[in-house]
Amino acid sequence: MGLRKAGVLGATGSVGQRFIQLLSNHPQFELAVLGASSRSAGKKYKDAVDWKQTSLMPAAAGEIVVSECTVEAFKDCDVVFSGLDADYAGPIEKAFKEAGLAVISNAKNYRREKDVPLVVPTVNSEHLAIIEKRVKDATAAGQKRPGFIVCISNCSTAGLVAPLRPLVDKFGPIELLTTTTMQAISGAGFSPGFPGIDILDNLVPYISGEEEKIEWETKKILGEIADDGNSVKNLSDDEIRVSAQCNRVAVSDGHTECVSIKFKNGAPSIDAIKQCLRDYQCEATILNCPSAPEHAIHVLEEENRPQPRLDRDRDNGYGVSVGRIRKDPVLDVKMVILSHNTIIGAAGSGVLIAEILAAKNVI
Numbered sequence: 001m002g003l004r005k006a007g008v009l010g011a012t013g014s015v016g017q018r019f020i021q022l023l024s025n026h027p028q029f030e031l032a033v034l035g036a037s038s039r040s041a042g043k044k045y046k047d048a049v050d051w052k053q054t055s056l057m058p059a060a061a062g063e064i065v066v067s068e069c070t071v072e073a074f075k076d077c078d079v080v081f082s083g084l085d086a087d088y089a090g091p092i093e094k095a096f097k098e099a100g101l102a103v104i105s106n107a108k109n110y111r112r113e114k115d116v117p118l119v120v121p122t123v124n125s126e127h128l129a130i131i132e133k134r135v136k137d138a139t140a141a142g143q144k145r146p147g148f149i150v151c152i153s154n155c156s157t158a159g160l161v162a163p164l165r166p167l168v169d170k171f172g173p174i175e176l177l178t179t180t181t182m183q184a185i186s187g188a189g190f191s192p193g194f195p196g197i198d199i200l201d202n203l204v205p206y207i208s209g210e211e212e213k214i215e216w217e218t219k220k221i222l223g224e225i226a227d228d229g230n231s232v233k234n235l236s237d238d239e240i241r242v243s244a245q246c247n248r249v250a251v252s253d254g255h256t257e258c259v260s261i262k263f264k265n266g267a268p269s270i271d272a273i274k275q276c277l278r279d280y281q282c283e284a285t286i287l288n289c290p291s292a293p294e295h296a297i298h299v300l301e302e303e304n305r306p307q308p309r310l311d312r313d314r315d316n317g318y319g320v321s322v323g324r325i326r327k328d329p330v331l332d333v334k335m336v337i338l339s340h341n342t343i344i345g346a347a348g349s350g351v352l353i354a355e356i357l358a359a360k361n362v363i
């Protein structure tokens with residue numbers, strides 16, 4: 001198959017810019033349509049966007065004229081990535097799905113729908129089987145491919161669940177978990193963007209809705225596909241209890257989390273935990289997806305790592321770093337997790353999900 005046509009909704013934003021960067025010169029996708037608000041529509045991308053990435057804006061993308069976020073503008077896309085502001089994503093993504101488009105979204109709007117997979121591609125790509133089944137059933141019935149939405153998780157949740165997945169698979173359920181996040185300002189978006197005066201020489205101990213999202217989304221991502229094959233069964237409060245406290249810090253990219261865990265079946269040794277994380281291989285790596293990390297989890301031994309500026313780009317931002325793994329005198333074990341919030345926490349996850357769906361002939 002030749003290059004698949006990709007559209008990006010919210011192309012001018014923090015997540016949208018990352019999509020442009022990751023999809024330019026991609027071996028499987030070509031940037032075909034870029035959408036944003038009517039403030040940007042009609043302008044060339046280079047004139048509409050306030051480019052804030054540290055790499056140069058890809059020249060070809062800069063020449064694309066930004067469209068309104070309408071089905072008509074995106075109707076020929078094989079896949080549509082959404083980095084839309086959640087205040088506007090709901091009706092736009094629904095209309096795209098109903099028109100038969102494949103939507104991979106960063107917005108929170110549909111994450112809680114039972115039949116919408118909530119996926120961190122290095123963690124629970126098996127939940128994409130819900131979509132694969134729907135597409136195969138339609139094809140078998142002689143119908144055209146149905147539209148669908150796959151949601152990408154909240155960015156802090158993506159980093160958190162990365163090491164949890166192999167730990168739960170090997171050592172059984174986690175009874176209690178606490179996380180304290182230190183989140184980058186790119187997570188707050190670019191329109192209007194987190195005010196410099198509020199974050200310089202400062203820390204803000206509140207991010208609206210974030211703690212609830214981490215506490216809830218973790219249970220869906222670590223849950224299983226229900227017996228009907230059409231929905232996800234979340235873990236119950238008996239199977240895992242999560243408590244999150246979220247802070248905004250003066251870091252450009254990269255969310256750091258201090259995490260403590262208590263296992264239901266007793267504490268594994270620290271060495272066993274490290275080995276388990278080192279051994280983990282995600283499906284995208286096994287499928288040889290072009291953006292898949294060589295190591296979905298990097299175990300760091302240095303006593304002062306991970307650090308956002310030094311470690312966020314491991315495996316091009318698709319790898320999650322886990323360091324300071326040690327005994328916790330209150331729960332069982334504690335650790336520090338670092339993940340790139342706009343790559344594995346957002347746009348990169350979207351691209352990797354699309355690569356997995358392409359490997360399975362769903363798009």
Ligand SMILES: NC(=O)C1=CN([C@@H]2O[C@H](COP(=O)(O)OP(=O)(O)OC[C@H]3O[C@@H](n4cnc5c(N)ncnc54)[C@H](OP(=O)(O)O)[C@@H]3O)[C@@H](O)[C@H]2O)C=CC1
Nearest residue numbers: 010012013014015036037040085086106107187189190191
């Ligand atoms: N930043 C991050 O780390 C993460 C963000 N997310 C989620 O991803 C989404 C995008 O976030 P982020 O990139 O940070 O946000 P930004 O504020 O940086 O970007 C928002 C985008 O939405 C567009 N937009 C705004 N209003 C409309 C409208 N009425 N119609 C169409 N497009 C519109 C903007 O276009 P214009 O420039 O024309 O205004 C812009 O492209 C959000 O839902 C966010 O919660 C998820 C994970 C991580």
Ligand SMILES: N[C@@H](CC(=O)OP(=O)(O)O)C(=O)O
Nearest residue numbers: 106107108154155183187188
């Ligand atoms: N709220 C995150 C960004 C994010 O992921 O948001 P949401 O879960 O609403 O998509 C941050 O500020 O860093």
